[in-house]
Amino acid sequence: MKRVDDFRLCLPGSKQELVPIMIGGMGVDISTAELALEAARLGGIGHISDAMVPTVSDRRFKTRHVKEKLQQYKYNVANTDKAEVQFDLGTLAEATRMHIGKTMEAKRGDGLIFVNCMEKLTMNGSRETLRVRLNSALDAGIDGITLSAGLHLGSFALMQDHPRFRDARLGIIVSSARALQLFLRKNARLDRLPDFIVVEGPLAGGHLGFGLEDWAKYDLATIVLEVLAYLGEEHLDIPVIAAGGIFTGTDAARFLELGAAAVQVATRFTVTHECGLPDKVKQEYFKAREEDIEVNGLSPTGYPMRMLKGSPGIGAGIRPNCEAYGYLLDDKGRCAYIDAWNREVTLHPGEKKLSVKDKTCLCTHMRNFDIWTCGQTTYRLKDTSRHTADGGYQLLTAEHVFHDYQFSIDQKIALPDELALAS
Numbered sequence: 001m002k003r004v005d006d007f008r009l010c011l012p013g014s015k016q017e018l019v020p021i022m023i024g025g026m027g028v029d030i031s032t033a034e035l036a037l038e039a040a041r042l043g044g045i046g047h048i049s050d051a052m053v054p055t056v057s058d059r060r061f062k063t064r065h066v067k068e069k070l071q072q073y074k075y076n077v078a079n080t081d082k083a084e085v086q087f088d089l090g091t092l093a094e095a096t097r098m099h100i101g102k103t104m105e106a107k108r109g110d111g112l113i114f115v116n117c118m119e120k121l122t123m124n125g126s127r128e129t130l131r132v133r134l135n136s137a138l139d140a141g142i143d144g145i146t147l148s149a150g151l152h153l154g155s156f157a158l159m160q161d162h163p164r165f166r167d168a169r170l171g172i173i174v175s176s177a178r179a180l181q182l183f184l185r186k187n188a189r190l191d192r193l194p195d196f197i198v199v200e201g202p203l204a205g206g207h208l209g210f211g212l213e214d215w216a217k218y219d220l221a222t223i224v225l226e227v228l229a230y231l232g233e234e235h236l237d238i239p240v241i242a243a244g245g246i247f248t249g250t251d252a253a254r255f256l257e258l259g260a261a262a263v264q265v266a267t268r269f270t271v272t273h274e275c276g277l278p279d280k281v282k283q284e285y286f287k288a289r290e291e292d293i294e295v296n297g298l299s300p301t302g303y304p305m306r307m308l309k310g311s312p313g314i315g316a317g318i319r320p321n322c323e324a325y326g327y328l329l330d331d332k333g334r335c336a337y338i339d340a341w342n343r344e345v346t347l348h349p350g351e352k353k354l355s356v357k358d359k360t361c362l363c364t365h366m367r368n369f370d371i372w373t374c375g376q377t378t379y380r381l382k383d384t385s386r387h388t389a390d391g392g393y394q395l396l397t398a399e400h401v402f403h404d405y406q407f408s409i410d411q412k413i414a415l416p417d418e419l420a421l422a423s
């Protein structure tokens, strides 16, 4: 049987051979620049994410975007109507250019760095904010953009006047051949095909492109084959990248043998040093059992999301923080969490501590790493490491996990070297 290292990924129009391993985007800053840089150094593709990028810029570069936005809209904090709370497009462009530009400056090795860009971050001005995010990423020299969490029917058009529109690597995440067909139809007039298509199945982390009730009946291999068949019928030669639940090098090689050009993986990297989750949270991922993981409807985006049931953000009744964040406000300044929170305030007048059970304030909780989104295979992470003396697990290096995907065979998982015990 072949292993991943027997394959190489070539993107259209390029002779450059990449290791066919892409680390998926994980917002908010879970797939850090450090993680993406490692993937690129090792010859694969890494992702950063532009989710909540002003917030990420504040953390990374000590800018003050969040404080300044909150200051500007402080008068509105107690108001249930958030329509006035807008993002300053100049600030958004600056934060995007800084996050991406500094990452690209640090890039070493032959691999690539892409940015994951979620359409569902509507930011109370979906079209204009997305236009700024996409074009600023191209300005900052990103190697490629992966369009995610949405159908992105108009996203290519938002970049069509950018000088890099035809040479940057642009791709999309789909969960069905039908979604791909829609995307291609809608963009036919631009004469610009995607350079890669990520097919994400139902076992992935983050938001899912399936229904809350029926996600479990879908299967990644079947969808990959459907997408490959559709591309074949249309005589389109676009690399297909399989994602969701690919846990070992053997799983990955199986998809490459099936016709995928690469795999996108994420969950196994959540327990690496380079991952942005706090170390305490990484231990929660290690410890998770299968019954601790659920797909629920708590995300205000309307998409099902997979997470650990023990996430502290579940059931928390915090006041919406849109004056500081507001990334999920739709074009009318609304968000399903605000509606849920307002309902609880009306039902429990004067109550100091509210609990909102059906929705979660994703901005604040993702920013604070209190919603622990994860892939379905998270419960297997404990098999990828060793116990530490304190009963926890040893964190891994991204290089270790990357090489395990690249070189392992027979469903084997390489454990890290044993830590030298302190004398």
Ligand SMILES: Cc1cc2nc3c(=O)[nH]c(=O)nc-3n(C[C@H](O)[C@H](O)[C@H](O)COP(=O)(O)O)c2cc1C
Binding pocket: 023, 024, 025, 026, 027, 028, 030, 049, 051, 116, 118, 148, 149, 173, 200, 203, 204, 205, 206, 207, 243, 244, 245, 246, 264, 265, 266, 267, 268, 270, 373, 374, 375, 376, 377
């Ligand atoms: C912690 C975590 C956060 C994620 N966040 C995002 C995200 O912000 N945008 C996105 O498109 N996909 C997101 N994903 C999905 C991954 O990019 C990837 O496609 C998928 O999880 C791969 O499956 P695996 O985790 O089973 O390897 C996330 C996954 C995880 C585990």
